[in-house]
Each structure stands twice: as structure tokens, then as C-alpha cells.
Amino acid sequence: MKALLLIAHGSRQHAANEEVQRLTARLRARANDRFGHVSCAFLQFVEPTLTEGIEACVGLGATHVTLLPYFLAAGQYLAVEIPRTVAARQKAHPDVTIRIAPHVGATPGLADLLLEMAAAV
Amino acid sequence: MKALLLIAHGSRQHAANEEVQRLTARLRARANDRFGHVSCAFLQFVEPTLTEGIEACVGLGATHVTLLPYFLAAGQYLAVEIPRTVAARQKAHPDVTIRIAPHVGATPGLADLLLEMAAAV
Numbered sequence: 001m002k003a004l005l006l007i008a009h010g011s012r013q014h015a016a017n018e019e020v021q022r023l024t025a026r027l028r029a030r031a032n033d034r035f036g037h038v039s040c041a042f043l044q045f046v047e048p049t050l051t052e053g054i055e056a057c058v059g060l061g062a063t064h065v066t067l068l069p070y071f072l073a074a075g076q077y078l079a080v081e082i083p084r085t086v087a088a089r090q091k092a093h094p095d096v097t098i099r100i101a102p103h104v105g106a107t108p109g110l111a112d113l114l115l116e117m118a119a120a121v
Numbered sequence: 122m123k124a125l126l127l128i129a130h131g132s133r134q135h136a137a138n139e140e141v142q143r144l145t146a147r148l149r150a151r152a153n154d155r156f157g158h159v160s161c162a163f164l165q166f167v168e169p170t171l172t173e174g175i176e177a178c179v180g181l182g183a184t185h186v187t188l189l190p191y192f193l194a195a196g197q198y199l200a201v202e203i204p205r206t207v208a209a210r211q212k213a214h215p216d217v218t219i220r221i222a223p224h225v226g227a228t229p230g231l232a233d234l235l236l237e238m239a240a241a242v
Contacts, residue, residue, distance in 0.1 A: 004239055008193075016194035019226055026232040034240040068239050072129075072193055072225065073137035101242040104193065104225070105140055109234050111147040117229065118125055118189050119155040121222040 001036040003062035005053050007082065008070040010042030017046050020070060037062060040070075043077055050082065054089045054098065064097045072105040122157040124183035126174050128203065129191040131163030138167050141191060158183060161191075164198055171203065175210045175219065185218045193226040 004027065008020040020040055028038035037060050041053025048056065050067075057065045067086065069078055082100060090098050104110070125148060129141040141161055149159035158181050162174025169177065171188075178186045188207065190199055203221060211219050225231070 004236075011194065011196075013194075013196060016196060019194045023226070023232060027236055030232055030236055034236060066239050066242050068235060070193060072191060073132065073134075073140045075132075075134060075137060099242050101239045104231075104235065105144070107234060107238050109238070110225075111144060111151055113228060113230050113234055114189060114225065115125075115148060115151055115155060118187050118222045121187050121220050 001061050002034070002064040002066065003037040003039070003057035003060070004031065004035040004066050004068060005050075005057060006038075006040040006068045006070050007050060007053070008040060008042055008046075009077065010044040010046040012045055017042070023070070035066070043081065050085045051089060054086070058089075058093050058096055062096065064099070066099050066101055068101045069103040071103040074103060074106070078103055122182050123155070123185040123187065124158040124160070124178035124181065125152065125156040125187050125189060126171075126178060127159075127161040127189050127191050128171060128174070129161060129163055129167075130198065131165040131167040133166055138163070144191070156187070164202065171206045172210065175207075179210075179214050179217055183217065185220070187220050187222055189222045190224040192224040195224060195226070199224055 006024050011017055024040040031038050037057060041048050041050045054065055086098050127145050132138055145161040152159050158178060162169050162171045175186055207219050
């Protein structure tokens with residue numbers, strides 16, 4: 001089973017975390033047969049943590065876990081913290097494939113999507 | 122002439138601002154006939170400011186300026202600061218139409234784009 005885990009920074013503002021949870025629900029509803037499980041995890045302020053999120057996917061029987069960093073810009077989290085946590089979980093679960101997708105800001109096709117949307121405003 | 126102005130928060134980390142500038146260049150290259158001018162503006166740390174960015178568009182002859190907030194989550198900037206600046210510029214240029222597009226996190230089609238990208242990783 002393939003799992004998708006959206007990773008957000010987490011915010012002290014409840015509304016921002018709720019936006020992440022709403023997007024997670026949208027991803028889940030539209031995943032079809034691409035992902036058997038879709039959830040989210042947070043790096044600060046909110047649970048589940050990234051470690052907890054990965055463990056939950058593995059506990060549900062995921063053989064592949066794809067992490068989707070919900071960040072517009074690269075930075076310490078993407079360069080250091082997420083890879084470090086992933087390396088530890090990968091070591092704990094050598095039979096599970098854990099991959100990190102490009103962050104949102106680096107998603108191919110984002111420019112076209114934004115242009116299309118902005119032109120329709 | 123229609124102008125597109127990407128609005129980013131701005132960062133003390135140079136690399137993050139460069140990512141915004143690269144996306145702006147990508148938007149410009151792909152705008153075709155949808156926008157005659159594409160640039161970016163920042164709310165903190167980096168210039169041009171939002172006011173300067175709007176003024177530059179108007180100075181170049183824009184009759185429509187579409188602001189595209191490069192934010193994943195709504196918050197004070199989207200709710201208060203951007204609309205306040207826009208209202209002041211709109212008052213200064215009553216013949217120019219200034220519109221604010223949904224922020225990136227609220228872009229229709231984002232979930233599908235992310236699912237497609239994550240499934241290909």
C-alpha cells in the first residue's frame with residue numbers, strides 16, 4: 001500500500017493548520033488508486049509529528065511512503081530536518097520505501113496553474 | 122495592458138527570495154498574451170515593496186493589475202495588510218483595476234497537481 005504524507009510547518013494560528021487539514025482531505029478524496037492512505041504531519045506546534053506520521057503510515061501497512069513538503073521555499077527544514085527524520089525512519093523500517101517529493105514551490109506545472117488561475121480572476 | 126504581480130512575504134534567506142524571482146521569471150516566460158508585464162513584490166526584508174510593485178505596473182501602462190499572493194496559508198497579510206495597501210493604491214489610481222487572486226494554497230487544481238507530482242516520485 002502506498003501512503004502520502006503532507007508535511008507542513010505547523011502554525012500557532014489554528015486557521016492555518018486547518019487549511020492544511022482541509023487540503024489533506026481534498027488530496028484523500030482525489031487520490032483514487034494512487035494512494036491507499038493520505039494524511040498530514042507537522043514540524044512544529046501541531047501533532048502528529050513527522051516521525052509519528054511516518055510510523056502511522058507504516059503501522060497501517062504502507063510499503064511506500066511519499067512525503068510531500070507543503071513549503072513554497074526551500075530552507076533548513078527541507079535541507080536538513082526532514083531528511084534527518086526520514087533517514088532515521090528508513091533505518092527503522094528497511095523494507096519500506098520512503099521518498100521525499102519536491103516541495104510545492106518546486107512542483108513542475110505550478111507556474112502554469114497559477115497563470116491560469118490569475119488570468120481568470 | 123494587464124500586469125501580474127506575485128506577492129511574497131520576503132525572507133532574510135537570500136535563497137528563498139531567489140526562488141520567488143525564479144518563479145516570476147517562469148511566469149513571465151509562460152504568460153504569453155495573458156499578461157503584458159510580470160513582476161514580483163515583497164512584504165518584508167526585500168524590495169520592491171507591494172506599493173512600489175503596483176506603482177511600477179501602473180507606470181508601465183497597466184490598466185489591470187492582478188496580485189497573486191504567494192502564500193500557502195491565509196493570515197494577517199492576506200486578511201489585512203495586502204487589502205489595505207491595495208485599497209490605497211486603488212484610490213490613487215481609480216482608472217486602474219487592481220484585483221487580488223486567491224493565494225497559492227487556495228488555488229483550484231492545486232490538489233490534483235500535487236497528487237500527480239507525488240504519484241510520479
